[in-house]
Amino acid sequence: MSIQVSNVTKTYGDFVALDDVSVTIPTGQLTALLGPSGGGKSTLLRVIAGLDSADTGAVSIEGNDATKLPPQKRNVGFVFQHYAVFKHMSVAKNVAFGLEIRHRSKAEVKQRVGELLELVHLSQFANRMPSQLSGGQRQRMALARALAVEPKVLLLDEPFGALDAKVRKELRDWLRRLHDEVHVTTVFVTHDQEEALEVADEIVVINQGRVEQIGAPDQLYDAPANDFVMGFLGEVTRLDGTLLRPHDVEVRTSPVSADSVEGTISRVLRVGFEVRLTVLTDAGEEVAVEMTRTNARSLGLTEGTTVWLNAAPGATTV
C-alpha cells in the first residue's frame, strides 16, 4: 500500500477540515478524492504532501512514517490548481528545477528534461517563458516538473479546475493515458464527479471532513453507501419516498401495476436529445424524470398529461 493515512484530524480554529480520516491508497493506481468544496479533500492532499500538518494522526508513504517529515523530504510530486509556475524561468528551466537542486550533471538534466517535455508534448516550447503558454500547457509543464524528480506519489490538487471545459476534458483523457504509461501512484482532488468517474481507478468520497465511501467508480455508482454519495455522483429524485436517478423513472400513460404512482406533468424541458420532465404526483411529490426525446414523443407527453410512474427494474435506489 503506497499511502496510508491513519486517523488524521485537522482543524482551522472552529472549522474541522478533516475529522478522524483513515484512507489507504493503493500503489500504482489513479485515485480520486471527490467531494464538494470545503469538504476537506484538498486539506487531505496537502497533509499527504506535508504542506499542511495534521493535528493528530499519521501519514505513511511507501511504508515509511512521513507524519513529521517536511515536504522536501517526502518525495511527492505536487501539482497545483493554478499551476504555480516559476514565472521568471523558461519552460525547460521550470522542469529542470528539481533536478538542478539535486545537483544532477548538466547532461543528465538536459536529457531528462527533454524526455519529460516530450512526454507532456511541450518539446517545441522548451525555451518559452510560462507567460507565453496557455493554461493547459502550463499545467502540463507543472506536471512534467513534478515528475522530473521521480516522485513516489504524484498529488494533483484540482489540476484542471482553472481550465475551460473543452481543455479540461482533453487533459483528463490525457492524464489517464499518461498514468497508464508512467504508473506512478497518483491521487487527484476533484469536485467534478464526471471527472472522477471517468479517470479514476478508485474514488474516495469525502464530505464535511469525513470519508463517505471508498470504491471503484462502478461500485460507487451502482451501490452508493448513502444519500450523499448517491446524490453527489449524479442527479437524483425521490419517487414514493425512494431516492433514485431521474433516468431510472419509467413513464407510462396508463397504470401497469398497483404501485404505479399517478401524477401530472407540470414542466417539460428539452435539452438536445434529452427531455426533462417534472411530474407532480397526486401525493404532492415533485418527481424529476429524464428520457430520450424519441421516447417522450412516442408517448405524446406534454404539460398537463396524466402519467403513471414506476422505478425501472434494476434501478439503483437508496
Place this chain on the structure above:
Amino acid sequence: MPSSAPSLVGPADDLTTEPAPQEGRRPRRIRHTPRSTLTRGAGLSLGIAMIWFSLLVLLPLAAIVAAAAEGGWSNYFHVVRDGQTWAAVTLTVTQAALVTVLNIVVGTIIAWVLVRDRFPGKALLDVIIDVPFALPTVVAGLVLLSLYGPKSPIGVHWAFTVKGVFLAFAFVTLPFIVRTVQPVLEELDVDVEEAAASLGASRGTILRRILLPALVPAIAAGAALSFARAISEYGSLVLLSGNRPFQTEVVSVRVLSFIENGSKASAAAVASLMLFVALVVIVGLDIVQRVVARRG
C-alpha cells in the same frame, strides 16, 4: 506537434485547441507590427504627457546643464577640485549608498512582515510606514533631533556627525523599498514556494532561486528611488547635521551656499554632476535588475 511517445498517440496528441498567447521575444521571428500604434486620442495624450514632462523636468534640467556648460570644462574642473565641494559630494554619495543598502535589507524585511505575517497592529504599521513621506522634511529633522540630538533622552548623541546624516537619509527613504516590494510580494503566490519545497528546495534555495528573482526588479526600483531621494535630501539635514564643511555638509547644502554667494555657475556645475551620478545609479540598478530577473 512533433512525433511523441507512441503509446500516447491519440486525439490528445493535438492538445492545441487552446490558443497559446503568441507574443513574446523567445521564438525570434519577423514582426509585422507597425512602429507606432498611436491613434488620434493616444497621440494627443502622448503630446500632453511630453509637454508636461518637458516643462517640468526636461527643460529645467537642460537649462542647468547649459548653465554649467557655459563655464566650460574648466568650471567643472575648478568646482570638483575644490576640497569642500568634493567632500560634500563624496559624503552624500557614500551615505546615500550605505542607506540604500540598509533599505534593501530592512525594507524588504518590513515588506515581507507586512504581507506574509499576521499580528495585532499590522494595519497601523502599514499606515505609519508612510509617515516619512508625509512629514515636511524639516519636521523630520526636528523629530530626529529630539531623540538623537544633544538633549537625547536615550543618550545617543548623533547630531552634527556623519551618523546624523545617515540617520536623516534613512528616515526619509524608509518607505521606498517597502512600498515597491509590497505589491509584488502580494502578487507572489504561496503555492509557488510550496511547489519548490515539494521539489526538494530548502528555505534558502527557495529564497535565492524563487523569491529574490521575483523581487529584484521591485527592490531595484525602490533602491533607485531611495538613492535618488537621499542624494537630494536637504530639509531633514539642516537641523540634524549642523552643515559642518568637510564633515557633515551635504551636496544640497553646498549648492545652496553657492547660490547664496552668487556663484550660480558653480551651483549649476555641482547640480549637473549630481544629475550624472543619479543617472548612473538608476541605469546601473536597472541593468542589475534585468540581469538577475533573466537569470533566475
